[in-house]
Amino acid sequence: MTTIGARLETSLASVVFFGLALMVAVLRPAFEHGWNLRAVTAGMIDFALNVYYPSRAFLDGVSPYDRATYLSGYPVDTAFPPYMPVTLLLHLPFAWLPFHESALVYLFMSVALVTLLAWLSLRFSGGQSSLSMVLVIAALIVLSRPGRQLLVLGQPAIEFILASYLALYYAHRAPIVSGLGLALTLIKPTFGLPLAALMLVRSRNNTAVAFGATFSMLINLPVLTILAFRAGSGSALWHDLVDTLRANQQDLSFWVVNPATSFTRVDITSLISRIVGYPLNAPAQLAVMLAVLTLAAVAIHRSERSRGDHSVCAMDSILCLAILLSVYHQAYDLLLLTMPFAVVTFRRLPTIFNTKRFRLLLLGLYAMLAANYASSVSVLTRFHLLSPGYEPTSPTGGLWLLLVSLNGVALVLSFVLYLVGVLRTAPASGRYNPSAGRERLPATYY
Secondary structure, three states, X not given: OHHHHHHHHHHHHHHHHHHHHHHHHHHHHHHHOOXXXXXXXXXXXXXXHHHHHHHHHHHOOOOOOOHHHHHHHOOOXXXXXXXXXXXHHHOHHHHHOOHHHHHHHHHHXXXXXXXXXXXXXXXXXXXXXXXXXXXXXHHHHHHOHHHHHHHHHOOOHHHHHHHHHHHHHOOOOOHHHHHHHHHHHOOOHHHHHHHHHHHOOOOOOHHHHHHHHHHHHHHHHHHHHHHHHHHOOHHHHHHHHHHHHHHHHHHOOOOOOOOOOOOOEOOHHHHHHHHHOOOOOHHHHHHXXXXXXXXXXXXXXXXXXXXXXXXXXXXXXXXXXXHHHHOOOEHHHHHHHHHHHHHHHOOOOOHHHHOHHHHHHHHHHHHHHHHOOOOOHHHHHHOOOEOOOOOEOOOOOHHHHHXXXXXXXXXXXXXXXXXXXXXXXXXXXXXXXOOOOHHHOOOOOO
């Protein structure tokens, strides 16, 4: 009875902690406005631009890829993001409700998905996945800068992060499930394309990647057919797609997403662009992306030849970091590192990473990425680094560069630590043994 009571007390404490985290990080505007939940949903800009109004247009018979018609008919000021068309179908249920009610439903769904993220991260890393532990991890995610930003903006990134985990986790044991996860990540190419490329480097992932590519074509084809019919022809739809993609490329010059002036981007292109003081051109950005993916591929290949323990956990951690560094990513995408953080916490990396120095460095870098509010609007405004319209006032100043580059520097250092660790433990040559080290992996991993 004493044990049961202690467990109930622990579970109750974790529920209270989770509830308080939601109150502080997400629901505070509603409390300040007399429990008016519209004060919360009014700020869900990404939900409006990426989920609700594109699906609403599709429901109304309008193609969101028809930029002129879409912008004139709906309260949006930017072109539809370069997502795959099936996103319109997946998010169609939200278009049936008025905006604020739909945003509230999406917010609660996102909170549930954050809890699922906590559970999957614990499960995949071999940690204790009890209800109390899951709620504690979920509360910490909500309180983190990436988690709070994701929920407050209504960002759909949580969907692609969970799909990425499914693609990695089931790549060996259930290629069809892995392929389905990969197909979902391909909705947002900045997740799906680097994930697919690096999965091809891993042994016995080709089948999963093939399923992913096939599923992606199959689930997008019906939506493309509908859009082509509405556009009048396939060539008209192609023109709309190219026009929308061109408009999104032009939007990259806007200070929010411009790699040299953005205060929320975390990828290495943005880090280098801030340092040099101007955006890298397209060939340079491509070269940087290929360099990151190549280094990750070499590390994954070397790690697979290792007979050390937990090499797969190291590979997946490197892969997650490479996705974030190689292409355009915002701070909320850092939630992709939830599983790698749990892996370090529960000592599921090769022996070299479990030395005190390596482990403390990795934990410190991950903690900094989670708790870094230095580049938030409130901090930058306090230092007079943002105008009232949130435009940088000193994008080349030293303090600005320091505050907005912390995440990028931490990601690069984490990536380098993994590369050094893998290269120090993995042999340069030798025959790959797919069974090596599995006896010490979490029983659920394969």
